[in-house]
Amino acid sequence: MGNRRQSREFAMQALFDMDMSRDSSDERFSLFCQNFDPPEKAKPFLIKLYKGVVAHKADIDSMIDRFSSNWKIERISCVDRNVMRIAVYEMLHCDDIPAKVSINEAIDIGKRYGTDESGAFINGILDSIRKMIDQKNC
Incomplete structure (x- = not known):
């Protein structure tokens, strides 16, 4: 598993x-990292994603x-x-990551940790958000 996948998970x-x-x-967040001990190579992107989602949560949630x-x-x-939330944050704020990569990663993680319907549900919403972002950037 790649470092970015680990960071996303x-x-x-x-x-x-x-949320809980x-x-x-x-x-x-520090307590979470102490308890679950993410690999050092995964930490920089993990921190970026977590703090980015927290900082932009209201806007991200509104889009979802x-x-x-x-x-x-x-x-x-x-x-x-x-x-x-992670995928939308990436699409909005991580220019080095193609939107389709963010969506595919979200689908895979959703399938792994969510329900049987998670992949299709996540794909439908994120693809609609991607199209909206693409239209705004034209």
Whole structure:
């Protein structure tokens, strides 16, 4: 497994912890890292993803909410919600990562940690967000 995949998986788990504890403090994130001990090579991108999602969470959630027909953001499973948050953050703020890579990674992680429906659900929402971002950038 590549370093970025590991970073994304640990970021999803840290964001899951943030959602469950309702605590996005640096102390909580440090405690998460102490308990789960992500590999050193994965930490820089993990930190970037976690802090980036936390900083832009309201905007990211608004985009997900807009394209998740009949699903309020708080009703989406915690795994799916956080996998999508990471992918949307990457599409908006990581110019070195193609949107399709972010989406494919999200689908794979969603399938691994989510439900049987997670992959298709995540793909549908993220592809709609990608199209909107592409239109804005034209």
